[in-house]
Amino acid sequence: MGRQAKYKALAGQFITAIEAGEYEFDQPLPSLRQLSALYQVSMTTALACYRYLESLGYITADPKRGFFPCFNPQHASAIEYAQFNAKACTLPNPPPSRARSGFATAQLDPTLIDSQQLRASLARTMRSDHTLFNYGDPLGEQPFRQALSEHLKTQGFVIRAQELVITQGCLDAVKTALELVTKEQDIVAVPSPCYTGLLDILSVMGRQVLEIPSNQDGIDLVQLEHEMARHQVAACLISANFQNPTGHSLSTQQKAALANMASQYRIPIIEDDVYRELCHTGTTPLPIKHFDQDGWVVWCSSISKTLAPGLRLGWCAPGRFHQKYSDLIRIRSLGCNRPLQLALADYISRGHYARYLKKLNNTLASQCNQYIQLLTRLLPDKVRVNRPQGGLVLWLELPDINTKQLQKQLKEERIYILCGDAFSTTTHYHNYIRLNFGQCIHAEIETQLTKLAQTASSLQRQKSVKSESKTGTKLV
Known part of the structure; x- marks a missing residue:
C-alpha cells in the first residue's frame, strides 16, 4: 500500500471517531510521534494524515498544544426525517418563482470549472473538417456516447454507447421520459x-405527486411498494445518490429492491442521477439503473452539476423505452449541439474528466466541511446540519425559526437561500433551509454566512420573547 493510501485510510478512522463524538473539543489528538508508534507508520505519513484532516475541516492545529478536533457532532448529527402517510396531491400551477443565485442555486463556483482543458478541447474540435457544422445524429454523436460509455465503465457501471440518447441537460431528459410514460393527471411518486x-x-405538465417519506436508508419502501402494487402511481421519479435537498443516498439494498419492484409491477422508475459523480469519499456509487435487468429504469444525468451547466448537455438510457424515446427526440429537437458533443468526447477520452472529478471532489469535501464548521460555530446550538457524502447542498434544521421570514430578510441583503417548504407539498419542512456549498469560501461568503447566522439568531430570540410573554414568564 502506498503512502498516500495509508494516510487517507488512517484519516478515515479518525473521521469516524470524530463524527461519533469520541474526541472532545479540548482533548488533543495523539502527537505525531504517538500516532507514528500507535499505527506503525512513518512520521511523514502521520503528518500527511493530520494535514489531510485539517484540509477537510475536521481538526485544527495549535502550534503550542498540538492537533484538536473542530467538528461538532451535536450540530451535524443525522437529521430525523419526517414520517407520514403518503397522499397524492395536485401541485400549484404555475409554480412559484424562486431565487436562482447565491446559496439558493446548487452549482459550482466558476473558478472550480476546468475551463482551460475545456477550451483546449473546443479549439481542437473547431479545427476539424468542415462537416462539423452539418446536421448530426439526432440521438447524439457516436464519439461522445462512446466516450461516456467508457468513462462510466471505469466506475463499474456498464452502459453501451448505443443505449444512450443525448439531451439538453438532465431536466430535459427527465421531462422527455415523463412525457413518454405518463399523461396529464397521472400520479408520480417522488421522495420527500x-x-x-x-x-x-x-406542475407544468399537470401531473399529481405522491410524496414518499425519506429515511436513513433512503425512502419508505413499504409505502412505495404498497402504492405500486395497487397501481396507484404511473411512474416513480427518484434521485438515488446525494439527493437534492437532503444530500443523502439510497442504500445499495434499496437500489436493488427498487429495480426489482419496477420490474415486478411494470412501473417505470425515472432516475435523476445528476449528482452521482460528485462523491466526496473517492468511490463513485452505483445508480438504480445498474440493478435494472428488464429495462424499467430510465436513467438520466448530465454534466450540469459536475462540469459546466452552460453547455446544456445531458443524456438518458431509456431502457425498454429506447425506441419511443428516440422517436420523440428526433421529432422534437433533431438532436443537440454537435460541436459541443464532439469537444466533450475529446475532453473525456483524453482522461481530463476523470482527473478533474478526482480533484474537484477533494475540493468539495473540504468546502463542505468548511461550510459546516462555519455554520455550526455561528448558528444557534439547536441547529442541526445533515452531513452529505457528496453533492453540492447542505440541509439544515432550524428549530423555532421562521425560515420564510429568514429568507425574506436575507433577500433584502441580497443573500439568497431556499426554504424547506419549496421542496414539498406538505408542511413538514418549514423549519429547514437548503444551502449551496459549491461556492468557494472567501471573505464575502463568510460575511454572508455570518449575516445568515445573526438573522437566524435574532428571529429565534424574537420567538422566545413572544413565547415567554404569552405564558406570563417574567423576563430577566
Whole structure:
C-alpha cells in the first residue's frame, strides 16, 4: 500500500471517531510521534494524515498544544426525517418563482470549472473538417456516447454507447421520459423532500405527486411498494445518490429492491442521477439503473452539476423505452449541439474528466466541511446540519425559526437561500433551509454566512420573547 493510501485510510478512522463524538473539543489528538508508534507508520505519513484532516475541516492545529478536533457532532448529527402517510396531491400551477443565485442555486463556483482543458478541447474540435457544422445524429454523436460509455465503465457501471440518447441537460431528459410514460393527471411518486426543479416540471405538465417519506436508508419502501402494487402511481421519479435537498443516498439494498419492484409491477422508475459523480469519499456509487435487468429504469444525468451547466448537455438510457424515446427526440429537437458533443468526447477520452472529478471532489469535501464548521460555530446550538457524502447542498434544521421570514430578510441583503417548504407539498419542512456549498469560501461568503447566522439568531430570540410573554414568564 502506498503512502498516500495509508494516510487517507488512517484519516478515515479518525473521521469516524470524530463524527461519533469520541474526541472532545479540548482533548488533543495523539502527537505525531504517538500516532507514528500507535499505527506503525512513518512520521511523514502521520503528518500527511493530520494535514489531510485539517484540509477537510475536521481538526485544527495549535502550534503550542498540538492537533484538536473542530467538528461538532451535536450540530451535524443525522437529521430525523419526517414520517407520514403518503397522499397524492395536485401541485400549484404555475409554480412559484424562486431565487436562482447565491446559496439558493446548487452549482459550482466558476473558478472550480476546468475551463482551460475545456477550451483546449473546443479549439481542437473547431479545427476539424468542415462537416462539423452539418446536421448530426439526432440521438447524439457516436464519439461522445462512446466516450461516456467508457468513462462510466471505469466506475463499474456498464452502459453501451448505443443505449444512450443525448439531451439538453438532465431536466430535459427527465421531462422527455415523463412525457413518454405518463399523461396529464397521472400520479408520480417522488421522495420527500424533493428537488424543486422536479416538482416544477410535474406542475407544468399537470401531473399529481405522491410524496414518499425519506429515511436513513433512503425512502419508505413499504409505502412505495404498497402504492405500486395497487397501481396507484404511473411512474416513480427518484434521485438515488446525494439527493437534492437532503444530500443523502439510497442504500445499495434499496437500489436493488427498487429495480426489482419496477420490474415486478411494470412501473417505470425515472432516475435523476445528476449528482452521482460528485462523491466526496473517492468511490463513485452505483445508480438504480445498474440493478435494472428488464429495462424499467430510465436513467438520466448530465454534466450540469459536475462540469459546466452552460453547455446544456445531458443524456438518458431509456431502457425498454429506447425506441419511443428516440422517436420523440428526433421529432422534437433533431438532436443537440454537435460541436459541443464532439469537444466533450475529446475532453473525456483524453482522461481530463476523470482527473478533474478526482480533484474537484477533494475540493468539495473540504468546502463542505468548511461550510459546516462555519455554520455550526455561528448558528444557534439547536441547529442541526445533515452531513452529505457528496453533492453540492447542505440541509439544515432550524428549530423555532421562521425560515420564510429568514429568507425574506436575507433577500433584502441580497443573500439568497431556499426554504424547506419549496421542496414539498406538505408542511413538514418549514423549519429547514437548503444551502449551496459549491461556492468557494472567501471573505464575502463568510460575511454572508455570518449575516445568515445573526438573522437566524435574532428571529429565534424574537420567538422566545413572544413565547415567554404569552405564558406570563417574567423576563430577566
